[in-house]
Amino acid sequence: MAEQHEICLDHAVCERARLARDPRFDGRFFIGVKTTGVFCRPICPVRPAKAENVLYFPTAAAAAEAGFRPCLRCRPEAAPGTPAWLGTAATVSRALRLIADGALDDGNVAELADRVGVGPRHLTRLFRRHLGATPRAVAATRRLLFAKKLIDETELPLAQVALSAGFGSLRRFNTVIRDTYQRTPGMLRRSARQRGRAADDHDFVLNLPFRAPYDWDAITAYLTARATPGVEQVMPDRYVRGIELDGQAGRISVSPAAKTDQLELRVTFPDPKALFRIVERVRQMFDLGGDPATIGAHLGRDAALAPRLAARPGLRLPGAWDGFELTIRAILGQQVTVKGATTLAGRLADAFGKPLAGNGAGPARLFPTPAALAEADVAQIGLPKARARSIRALATAVRDGAVRFDRALDAAELERQLTRLPGIGAWTAQYVAMRWLHEPDAFPASDLGLIRAAKALGIAGTAKELAAHAEAWRPWRAYAAIYLWQGDGSAAATTMPTAASNRRDEKKDDALQPHG
Numbered sequence: 001m002a003e004q005h006e007i008c009l010d011h012a013v014c015e016r017a018r019l020a021r022d023p024r025f026d027g028r029f030f031i032g033v034k035t036t037g038v039f040c041r042p043i044c045p046v047r048p049a050k051a052e053n054v055l056y057f058p059t060a061a062a063a064a065e066a067g068f069r070p071c072l073r074c075r076p077e078a079a080p081g082t083p084a085w086l087g088t089a090a091t092v093s094r095a096l097r098l099i100a101d102g103a104l105d106d107g108n109v110a111e112l113a114d115r116v117g118v119g120p121r122h123l124t125r126l127f128r129r130h131l132g133a134t135p136r137a138v139a140a141t142r143r144l145l146f147a148k149k150l151i152d153e154t155e156l157p158l159a160q161v162a163l164s165a166g167f168g169s170l171r172r173f174n175t176v177i178r179d180t181y182q183r184t185p186g187m188l189r190r191s192a193r194q195r196g197r198a199a200d201d202h203d204f205v206l207n208l209p210f211r212a213p214y215d216w217d218a219i220t221a222y223l224t225a226r227a228t229p230g231v232e233q234v235m236p237d238r239y240v241r242g243i244e245l246d247g248q249a250g251r252i253s254v255s256p257a258a259k260t261d262q263l264e265l266r267v268t269f270p271d272p273k274a275l276f277r278i279v280e281r282v283r284q285m286f287d288l289g290g291d292p293a294t295i296g297a298h299l300g301r302d303a304a305l306a307p308r309l310a311a312r313p314g315l316r317l318p319g320a321w322d323g324f325e326l327t328i329r330a331i332l333g334q335q336v337t338v339k340g341a342t343t344l345a346g347r348l349a350d351a352f353g354k355p356l357a358g359n360g361a362g363p364a365r366l367f368p369t370p371a372a373l374a375e376a377d378v379a380q381i382g383l384p385k386a387r388a389r390s391i392r393a394l395a396t397a398v399r400d401g402a403v404r405f406d407r408a409l410d411a412a413e414l415e416r417q418l419t420r421l422p423g424i425g426a427w428t429a430q431y432v433a434m435r436w437l438h439e440p441d442a443f444p445a446s447d448l449g450l451i452r453a454a455k456a457l458g459i460a461g462t463a464k465e466l467a468a469h470a471e472a473w474r475p476w477r478a479y480a481a482i483y484l485w486q487g488d489g490s491a492a493a494t495t496m497p498t499a500a501s502n503r504r505d506e507k508k509d510d511a512l513q514p515h516g
Contacts, residue, residue: 014056017042024293027079027211030057032068039063044074061141062132069180070145072191075152077145080211080261081289090410091116092130095123096138097407097437100280104139105166115408143167144180146276151177151185152192154204156272158185164272202250202270206279207262210288213314216256218486219286222318225338226329229346230365231353242356242363243321245274249356249366254282263288284438287316295476299483302472304457308483315482323405323436324398325367327418330428331390332383347381348373370398390423397421411439434478443470443477453484 009029017025025042032039032055039057040046057063060076070076094116095103103112112135113123127135147165150156156164162173177185217236224234232241238255250269257264265282267275283289292313300306320326332348333341352368368376373395379388397403403417414437415429426446433442444450445467451460460466473480 009056009058011056014042015051018054019048021045027081027209030060030063030076031055032057032063032066037068038071039068039076040071041074041076041079044071046071046073058132059138059141060145061138064141064144065133065137069182070148072181072188075148077149077152078207078209080209081283081291091118091123092126093439094408094410095127095135099135099139099142101277101407102166104136105143105168109135115406139166143276144176146279147173147177147185148181148188149206150275151188153206156204158189160272161185164275166276202268202272204267204269204272204275206265206267207257207259208265208279208283208286208288209262210286211291211293212261213292214261215312215314215316218312218314219316219318226342228325228329228342228349228367231345231349231363231367233363240362241321242366243269243278244366244369245269245277246271248274249354251356251362252278252282253362254286281319281321285319285321287319287438290316295479298476299473299480302459302480304459305473305480305483308486312483312486315479315486317438317440317478317482318435319438320435322367323432324370324394326436327394327405327424327428327432328367328373328391330431331387331394331423334387334423344381344383348378351381352376352378370395374399386423390421393421394418394424405436407437409437411437411442434481439478441475441477443467443473443481445470447481450481450484457484 014025014029014031016022017028018031021043023043027041030039030041031044031049033049034053034055035049039060055066057066057068060070060079064070095112098112098115103115109123110120113120116123118126124134127133127138131138133141143166147161147167150161150164151158154161158173159170162170165173167173167176174185177183177188181188183191220234220236220239223232223239227234232239234240238253240251240253243250243252248270250267252268253266255264256262263286265279267278269275269278292315296309296313300309328348329341329345332344336344349365349367352372353365354369354372356363356365373391376392376395377388378391379385383391394403397417398405403421409417411430411433414433415426418424418429418432419426427444430442430444433439434444446463451463451466454460454466454469460469470477470480
């Protein structure tokens with residue numbers, strides 16, 4: 001795939017946004033002030049510096065690599081997702097997903113480059129072209145800003161903050177914080193304006209910013225219809241589920257924060273070192289890095305789509321906690337309604353998932369692991385033999401390493417791995433790429449729901465025609481699919497068309513309703 005979306009900052013636009021403190025540009029660029037050595041968000045409340053004393057950077061990492069330190073007033077760590085990290089070249093996007101999973105905490109750039117299939121020099125060139133900083137600088141800045149967030153917003157002991165943010169030692173953490181902020185971690189915590197809450201050493205509350213508008217009702221309606229009973233619980237103001245990482249179990253709860261343009265994340269987990277990965281997964285699940293203005297401007301050029309974008313400007317791409325779980329859920333959805341698939345998922349979790357300790361009134365179980373389902377008689381929950389065979393084949397392949405839900409994968413490689421298995425076709429692969437890899441350009445063109453919606457809009461009447469028309473929607477075809485599925489905003493997610501792939505051959509049964 002050709003590399004796209006190189007850095008392009010319009011100096012005049014940045015200057016006007018800085019002087020106006022325009023919140024629409026928050027996170028779109030950062031301002032380095034040469035006289036103070038700090039970098040700020042466009043909304044920083046301090047008196048604006050003279051134009052000749054400022055530089056503009058596309059990312060916080062680029063500003064940090066240029067020698068600027070984060071501003072203590074506007075807190076760059078609290079900015080919403082940076083659009084320069086969205087819709088970038090495929091190789092860069094995959095590498096960023098791995099960095100979010102901690103690939104550079106213990107590894108090096110050469111290993112990271114190998115996982116995405118390029119050389120380390122080429123990967124570094126791509127990062128500089130698209131993000132203005134090296135992979136190492138991006139990882140270090142993310143680690144630094146996450147540590148600052150934990151200092152400000154939690155009561156986590158500082159030694160645990162160091163581990164949670166990926167610092168190799170407390171000494172290194174103290175040195176980096178002191179050199180960057182010219183204050184010790186303890187001094188930063190004492191001066192924090194926003195103090196978090198922690199019930200004990202394993203409970204954390206963090207605020208996760210997003211770029212408005214954000215359609216919370218739409219994403220919770222989507223998740224409500226697909227929540228696995230016993231594993232997930234969705235209420236109008238809250239999403240809760242059990243999670244497992246590295247053999248340890250816990251819970252997450254996500255709800256709109258009292259403060260505008262943020263979601264509140266509550267995490268109960270025994271190992272604070274997992275916090276960064278948990279936060280990154282939640283940000284992806286709820287598409288908090290989405291840039292509705294950029295996506296809307298691009299898709300709105302299509303006259304047929306424009307009314308839907310105007311009706312629901314804050315639609316997001318719903319993600320998933322786990323790629324294996326999502327794919328199993330998609331297989332369960334073959335030839336049944338969304339409600340029927342949800343019932344089957346609940347039976348599967350009840351029969352083969354592990355109990356979640358201390359559940360109270362919340363989720364009581366974890367979703368079954370690949371090892372559990374590989375040996376299970378899954379047909380006992382009421383599945384047709386072919387579908388049960390597909391589930392066991394997938395579970396066995398994941399257990400044995402033949403299929404990897406590795407975030408280094410691109411959509412094409414994921415499709416290659418999945419479609420080798422019985423009962424899984426291209427639709428499933430595109431659907432998983434949309435929700436697990438958060439691939440903004442994934443597009444299941446053969447989905448009957450999409451074809452039906454496109455036909456109603458006069459866009460296309462066949463999968464081939466829809467695929468051709470969708471070329472103009474690149475690199476945001478997944479968002480176009482969400483708008484087609486969602487309709488004009490008058491219907492809830494549970495009333496979306498319940499058809500799906502019109503592709504079936506002698507070896508596959510990939511007929512899924514929209515969204516599994």
